Amino acid sequence: MITRSAFLLGRVAPEDQPAFDRHMRETVVAEILTYPGIRRVTLRKLAQADAGAEADAAYMQFDLFFDSHAAMDAALASPVRQAVQERIKAGMGPFAGRVIHVVSDMLEDRA
Template structure:
């Protein structure tokens, strides 16, 4: 299992957070779920962090079966369309978006 994580490092003004969060939950997550080969999308919002930790307002985790499946999804026309919609809703976010790709080595319940 491969997880591509997008970290929204920065902030959203308090007054704009409800609409921004709603857009991420109701629009962006649903759009990402249309990527070919995607298995799961998780959206997380920072609850608290250690002193000195990066201030990631939100994090998306996109789950794929393999690196190849992830790369195919990222190269797809669907993703290009979704990217435009995501950017359209990012106006109230101040910061940067970074990505990391992780391989799941162990996952137990």
């Protein structure tokens, strides 16, 4: 299993958080689920940070799960993803910060 994670490092003004969070949950996740070959999407929001954490701690994290690197690469190169990216960018106005992406291989998953 391959996971591509997107970290939104920064802030959303408190008054904008409800609408921004709802947009991410209801629109962005639904759109990402249209990527070809995607298996699952998770969305997390920072609940707390350890003392001394960076000022631009991750406001949100998306995890996109794929069966393989090839499946992920095909999804990221797809016209569906390109169209979704444009709509995601259009809704990012309230977010002040940067987005980073990392890809990880699942080594083990235990309960």
